Amino acid sequence: MSNHDRRFDPKNHAVLSNAEREARWQPARLLGTLGIQPAQTALDLGCGPGFWTLPLAEIVGAQGIVWALDVSQEMLDALVQRHPPAQVRPLLSELPHIHLPDSSVDWIWGAFVVHEVEPLAGLVNEMRRVLRPGGRIGLLDWRPDAVHEDGPPRHHRLEAETVRRALRESGFRLLPVAWEHEDAYLILAALD
Numbered sequence: 001m002s003n004h005d006r007r008f009d010p011k012n013h014a015v016l017s018n019a020e021r022e023a024r025w026q027p028a029r030l031l032g033t034l035g036i037q038p039a040q041t042a043l044d045l046g047c048g049p050g051f052w053t054l055p056l057a058e059i060v061g062a063q064g065i066v067w068a069l070d071v072s073q074e075m076l077d078a079l080v081q082r083h084p085p086a087q088v089r090p091l092l093s094e095l096p097h098i099h100l101p102d103s104s105v106d107w108i109w110g111a112f113v114v115h116e117v118e119p120l121a122g123l124v125n126e127m128r129r130v131l132r133p134g135g136r137i138g139l140l141d142w143r144p145d146a147v148h149e150d151g152p153p154r155h156h157r158l159e160a161e162t163v164r165r166a167l168r169e170s171g172f173r174l175l176p177v178a179w180e181h182e183d184a185y186l187i188l189a190a191l192d
Contacts, residue, residue, distance in 0.1 A: 021051065028055040030179070031109070034138050034188070039063035040106040043130065045095065046070060046113030049078035050088070056109060057088050067091050067100060096122035100130045108137040112151070112184075115141055115158050124170045131191045137172070139163060139187045146183035160185040 031052065036042060038061040047053045047068035056066045062085070069091040070076050076090040093099040095117045108127050117123045127137055142151040144159060151157070164174055164187060172189035179186045 025051075025111075027052050028058065030140075030186075031055050031059060033179070034107075035136070036060065036107050041065040041067070041104065042107040042109060043067045043069060043098070043100065043105045045098075045108060045110035045127075046116065047079060047090075048075045050082050050084060052109060052111050053079060053088055054082070054084060057085050060087060062087055065089060067105070069093050069095075069098065071095055096126050098126045098130050102129055103132045105130045106132055106135050108135070109140075110137070111140040112142060114139050114163055115152060115156050120158070120163070120166050121170070124166045124172075128170050128172070128191060133191060135191050136175070137167075137187075137189050137191075139189075140184055141187075143181075143183060143185050148183050150183060160187060163187055 036056070036059045038059070040060050041064060042056050042060055044053045044056055044066060047070050050068065053066055053068045060066060064087050066088045068076070068079055068084070068088050071092070071094050073092055076092060079088070079090060091099060095113070096119065108131060114120065114123065131137065141163070142157045144154050144157040167174065167187070167189045171191065173192055175188040175190055177186050177188050
């Protein structure tokens with residue numbers, strides 16, 4: 001199976017920015033609990049039309065940068081149509097490859113994208129490469145045992161422990177997470 005078989009169809013991008021989704025995931029609130037700081041450089045993996053990108057841009061402010069990475073030009077075009085602030089920089093890149101220099105990012109955020117990328121180890125190693133020492137990552141993804149049927153087919157989803165193991169094997173230190181959800185898991189990790 002190719003990565004393309006697991007991807008969200010960019011033609012459906014409008015559902016990624018609706019009020020119901022906003023109420024369910026509360027992106028500004030969730031991101032606000034993660035310790036992202038003003039003037040940092042953040043990378044939004046699989047940014048889509050900017051659901052998480054725009055709140056990230058508010059947090060890092062005008063002195064920061066948010067690299068909005070997506071594999072789909074159509075998704076990046078939808079983001080640009082939302083007139084993001086100047087610190088948002090669209091980046092077309094075919095995951096697991098991340099077209100940024102080594103040690104160039106303070107924070108990596110990946111929401112509902114890890115299950116789409118193969119091999120997982122390739123993505124984790126690329127995240128390690130672009131992250132600065134002391135940098136952090138946050139990965140939000142669908143639980144295979146989710147209560148609701150939203151999201152990708154259950155057989156495409158990864159167990160949280162599979163992702164945690166890949167992070168540990170690449171040298172990340174897992175951080176405690178207080179956030180819980182019936183349909184998704186959140187993993188936080190640091191590169192010391």
